[in-house]
Amino acid sequence: MHVDGISIVTGTLNRIKYLKDLINNTVNSWPLGDGQDIELVLVDGGSTDGTIEYIKGLNHPKIKLIEVGERSSYPHYMNLGVKNASYELVCQWNDDVLLYNGWQDVFKEIDDEHDAYLFNWKEGDKQSVKCPNWLNCSRIRDNNWIIINNAQHQYPQSAGEQRGEICMNYGIYKKDVFRKYGLYNPSYQYYCADGEMASRAFYQGAKFKTCLDIKVCVLPADKRAIMLGADVQLYNRHWTWLHELHNHHLTNEENKKHIHHKFISEGGFFL
Numbered sequence: 001m002h003v004d005g006i007s008i009v010t011g012t013l014n015r016i017k018y019l020k021d022l023i024n025n026t027v028n029s030w031p032l033g034d035g036q037d038i039e040l041v042l043v044d045g046g047s048t049d050g051t052i053e054y055i056k057g058l059n060h061p062k063i064k065l066i067e068v069g070e071r072s073s074y075p076h077y078m079n080l081g082v083k084n085a086s087y088e089l090v091c092q093w094n095d096d097v098l099l100y101n102g103w104q105d106v107f108k109e110i111d112d113e114h115d116a117y118l119f120n121w122k123e124g125d126k127q128s129v130k131c132p133n134w135l136n137c138s139r140i141r142d143n144n145w146i147i148i149n150n151a152q153h154q155y156p157q158s159a160g161e162q163r164g165e166i167c168m169n170y171g172i173y174k175k176d177v178f179r180k181y182g183l184y185n186p187s188y189q190y191y192c193a194d195g196e197m198a199s200r201a202f203y204q205g206a207k208f209k210t211c212l213d214i215k216v217c218v219l220p221a222d223k224r225a226i227m228l229g230a231d232v233q234l235y236n237r238h239w240t241w242l243h244e245l246h247n248h249h250l251t252n253e254e255n256k257k258h259i260h261h262k263f264i265s266e267g268g269f270f271l
Helices: 014-027 051-059 074-084 103-107 175-181 195-200 229-248 252-264
Strands: 005-012 036-045 061-065 088-092 097-099 116-123 169-172 206-219
Touching: 005 014, 005 074, 005 103, 014 051, 014 097, 036 051, 036 074, 061 074, 074 088, 074 195, 088 175, 097 103, 103 206, 116 195, 169 175, 175 195, 195 206, 195 229
Parallel strands: 005 036, 005 088, 036 061, 116 206
Antiparallel strands: 088 169, 097 206, 116 169
């Protein structure tokens, strides 16, 4: 399958110290004009540490800066990124992660058979990616690498992981996923929004590919988002709805009506 490019979407807020590595690992690592391209869609939630000035000063042709002006939720900035993405492949990303592979390896994973692609990830630092032992991974959940997809695979589950759960922490959606199954649910603040998005798509028919060899290094961070109890409760309610859909084996049209009825009542979020 030939694709024109990948839009890498992430939010940022007062994280200027991560941006040079982020940019070098994405748009600066890819040559222009070879028929395939990547862009970085950076949604800023009101940074005051010089982030906006730094990005504007670069005047980079492959960086789109979206200024929200105030602290935003994960679904809000991801949805803004999706709507402003130039390409049909949208990469769900963070500002404090590095791709070990070249992006050409990511392009090679894209095919006609799948709608979404889950990347393997692990916590480490910039030196970790130079260590063969750290990189070693021969199966799901091997050597502390993480892909959450026990909807399609069997492996030892981590604490809190539900049976049949699928979650994209890092990876790629084709835009048709958002057109068919909806955008990120704006009812969430942060945690669980990525899992609900993936599960909603998967249990309505989206085909997911587990990309064990596409490896993402999650760098140490001064701050991490807090998991709110309200997000967990909401996710558990949505999870019940999705399993109801799946277990009843509803037709596509029935699925659509059921999802619209349930989720539109939560605010509506279709592309």
